[in-house]
Amino acid sequence: MPLVPLSEIAAARSGDKGEGSNVGVLAKTDAAYAFLKEALTTDAVARHMSGINRGAVRRFEADNLRLLNFLLDDSLGGGGSASLLTDAQGKTHGLALLRMELDVPEEVLRELEA
């Protein structure tokens, strides 16, 4: 299976939620969504985002939108106006997650080309 960035098979949007951020990952196809449900675990996301997020990672699903929604509980350096960080609102966390590399099955990549 080829190692490809998550951005090949999904899009993302992120923003602030209290002292953490949410990252919504939107799979580009049904096959990509089925694969990501298995592969994009909270552990995998927590590892990849460990430089950004100090807290827990939780995951929710919305099949109708092919959406995996991740909550990063402590990712804003305090949140609100208490943060000293450039990205105090987690606006760029979606693109950070899309940099993750995954072993994606060939058939998932083939469906993207179709």
Place this chain on the structure above:
Amino acid sequence: MSENKTVRIANGQGFWGDSILGPIRLVEEGPLDYLTLDYLAEVTMSIMQKLKGRDPKKGYATDFVSLLDRILPTLVEKDIKVVANAGGVNPSACMEAVLEVMRSHGLEGEKVAIVEGDDILDGLDDLMSNGEEFLNMDTGQPLSTVRERVTSANVYLGAFPIAEALAAGARIVITGRGTDPGLVLGPMIHEFGWKPGDDDLLAAGTVAGHIVECGAQCTGGNYTDWRSVPDLAKVGYPIIEAEADGSFVITKHEGTGGAVNIDTVSHQLAYEMGDPAAYLTPDVIADFTSFKIEQDGPDRVRVSGVKGAPATSLYKVSMSYSDGWKSVGELTVSGPDALEKAQLCAEIVWERLAMDGCEYAEEERLEEYVGAGVCHRGIPEAETDTPPEVVLRMGVKGPDKAKVSRFGPELVPLVTSGPPGVTGFAGGRPKAAEIIGFWPSLVTKDKIQTTVSVLTA
């Protein structure tokens, strides 16, 4: 009033500071029934309370009044109604200012309504002695830990008072704090005669409101596949074509830039989302996993089949409190050896401050090297040790204003007393700014009185 009709509701303002071109072009460039405008963020309420404390005629979004001055004649000519949370912590002062602008345009006879009751700052102690604990929803702590430092306290009201104001014939409805989706749900309740307990319909209006509440973020703004979006400069702000059965289409005016497709709309559906199966508002619990989303022609996305569940007996309350001070400043460091030199600069600043008795704990200070990998910390391919130049961004925070203020004056001297190639200093020494903390909590609905008042210009 339920009938076969389509009601067009647009949102022209995603936050205070959004482009004024959004609402102006919405009312000018195509048909519309309602224009909604969102001006409030949590930090805004605290600032507005301060302004009102200094001048009882202030404490609302003055931008709203300037905008109305530009668009009022078109609003009346095309019979467009406006719902805005521009009232901040002083809706009645906002109403007075709006009535004055109406008269200046010769629009006597037009009606303005305000929704009040969200501002509970003055009644906080009474509510507490009546058994409301205002426990922090995130930490569980009692309000007493910050009570003396609370600077604003507002209930997120629902959409029914807005519908009541529209039923009274208001051209302009001004609210204080309410839910963002409520601004568009209110007109739907009014137009279609929806009732409390019509949970699927109220949930549909809530989903529609969530999609448009950040303006251009559902029409191609902040979109992953940005190269595919045409003409973002002329991006069209979103319009809901709502129907009585709760189904709706998201679209934008013909000829505007941007894009409305399943992907751009899904991006916004994911924004600021917690559990998508239980999106809580004072009107309903909406299930964002329940509905069907489909393309319905160019720049048209149809949503149908939204499910909802009964709302809880509680309102969410947002309080802000004074939580110390912070100061942040920047310098630009050119190459060669930009990162190494910027790191030396930071060390020098911390050492000089320590020499003068100001040491900051690790969690009270920050240094960032913008250009070497700041946003995506810890992801190797997003970081570099050899940027051609970097912006050194440093900051401190803490409860002691004097200590926080001491930081600013030590940043600038690096231009002449640090390594070579340090520049980009402009705009004066960094100053201490107040940190505003947020205290999310709940209150029993029965204890909050909502009022709607209508005046004629």
